[in-house]
Structures are given as C-alpha cells and as structure tokens.
Amino acid sequence: MTRTTVSRTIPLAGRQVRVENIKASVCADCGETYLDGPSLLKIESKLLKQPVLAKT
Ligand SMILES: [Zn+2]
Incomplete structure (x- = not known):
C-alpha cells in the first residue's frame, strides 16, 4: 500500500461538494x-x- 492524497466530489443536497487532500492508500x-x-x-x-445544511 502506498500513501497518497485524493480528491472526491460528493453529491449533497443537490450540489456537488469538492473535498480535497484526503489521505488514502493505493x-x-x-x-x-x-x-x-x-x-x-x-x-x-x-x-x-x-452552508446548504445550515438551516435556521
Ligand atoms: Zn488491489
């Protein structure tokens, strides 16, 4: 297993949320x-x- 960092785009409440620099193993x-x-x-x-989840 090699350590690396990846990015993921995750659907959330009808939007695409980009999360970068996630540690992962390859x-x-x-x-x-x-x-x-x-x-x-x-x-x-x-x-x-x-913010999309921060309902008041
Ligand atoms: Zn494998």
Missing part, C-alpha cells in the same frame, strides 16, 4: 484507492459544515 496490485477511517471522518465533517 493498492500496488490493482491501483484501487482506499480511504481509511480518519479520512472518511474528514469528509463527513467537511460535508456537515456546508
């Missing part, structure tokens, strides 16, 4: 990218901060 055999737990949490916390 499989040396098949080239597939795996996100670990902390990376998934980072994505989640970024999504939760989106």
Whole structure:
C-alpha cells in the first residue's frame, strides 16, 4: 500500500461538494484507492459544515 492524497466530489443536497487532500492508500496490485477511517471522518465533517445544511 502506498500513501497518497485524493480528491472526491460528493453529491449533497443537490450540489456537488469538492473535498480535497484526503489521505488514502493505493493498492500496488490493482491501483484501487482506499480511504481509511480518519479520512472518511474528514469528509463527513467537511460535508456537515456546508452552508446548504445550515438551516435556521
Ligand atoms: Zn488491489
């Protein structure tokens, strides 16, 4: 496994939210990218901060 950083575009409430610099592991055999737990949490916390979700 090689460490790298990736970007993901995630659909949220009808918008596309770009999350960059996510730490990930790349499989040396098949080239597939795996996100670990902390990376998934980072994505989640970024999504939760989106103004679209900040309903008053
Ligand atoms: Zn693989």
